[in-house]
Amino acid sequence: MSENEIQTPQGSRWMRPLSLLVLHLLSNYNLIGEENIPAPPYILTANHSSHFDGLVGGSLSHPDIPAFAAKKYQGTFVGFLIQTFAAPIWIEQASPDRHALKIALHTLKEGKPIAIAPEGHRSRDGKLREAYEGAAYLISKARVPILPVGIVNTHLILKKIRPRVEVRIGRPYRLPETTRATKEQLQEFTDRVMCALAALLPEEQHGVYAGHPYISEMAALVR
Secondary structure: OOOOOOOOOHHHHHHHHHHHHHHHHHOEEEEEOHHHOOOOOOEEEEOOOOOOHHHHHHOOOOOOOOEEEEHHHOOOHHHHHHHHHOOEEEEOOOOOOHHHHHHHHHHHHOOOOEEEOOOOOOOOOOOOOOOOOHHHHHHHHHOOOEEEEEEEOHHHEOOEOOOEEEEEEOOOEOOOOOOOOOHHHHHHHHHHHHHHHHOOOOHHHOHHHOOOOHHHHHHHHHO
């Protein structure tokens, strides 16, 4: 196996049943739009506000999607769980991680999907934060469909008794192809990716993207 290949762990076969069990125990969990999941390869983009978002990914019909995970969790209990049940692409959050992006592109070229949270960090209050350009760079290089997934209220798990958690999977879409994206194009792609997520979320979760003109445009594509 080359250094760019991701090995699917043995525990991945338990990922979906365990994820669904935990989510239904701790919340009133509702999954909408699973019929929108396309055949791979594709890039799943999602907002991120809780460690439980990983279980959301595991609850989907493609539970072993390789996903970006922060290197800071390597060697921790959380990292052990990720390594045991998922297929992580470890990424350095503080700076552009070309090696992680290379692994992701290789994975997509093999016909597999990957998942990424463009915000990079948890918002903790459920509201969208300003996203990094890493997801847009990957999208510009990969030229595959983008699957938007809006996650509602996972940040309330353990804070409230079985809060209503809803996962809204939108219709896949594509961004304009470019041979070499400029800084301005990457910013536009980033805004469009985040506004596609905002279009699937309640207005109170739009955060820094509240009122952005791209929201209505992306809503027409993903809803």
